[in-house]
Amino acid sequence: MKFLVALAVGVATGVAAVFLHHFAPPFGIAIAITGTFAAIWSVGRFFGKRIFKLIAAISWLAIFWRGASLGVGNEIFIQGDRIGNIFLLTSVIALFVAIALPAN
Numbered sequence: 001m002k003f004l005v006a007l008a009v010g011v012a013t014g015v016a017a018v019f020l021h022h023f024a025p026p027f028g029i030a031i032a033i034t035g036t037f038a039a040i041w042s043v044g045r046f047f048g049k050r051i052f053k054l055i056a057a058i059s060w061l062a063i064f065w066r067g068a069s070l071g072v073g074n075e076i077f078i079q080g081d082r083i084g085n086i087f088l089l090t091s092v093i094a095l096f097v098a099i100a101l102p103a104n
Helices: 002-020 025-047 050-068 082-100
Strands: none
Touching (some): 025 050, 025 082, 050 082
């Protein structure tokens, strides 16, 4: 059950971050990164193990990967422009920091 909750938190956070990063450019990215960090960190604090943070981060990255690839109608949510690159770099840093922090 903990596995599914960590998976669901990662997916929900990833979807929210992908949609928020283009909203009001400097503020949307800040909200997306802060929410990503807080959600992944809180999963580890809630369950007390780092493996659940890793599960949530991997599911977050799966959503990110899907948002950065072309869809059926050739639409793309995370573009390769300055905003998309900043979002990629800062979110990966936030994920690494959230996973590296102690779970207890």
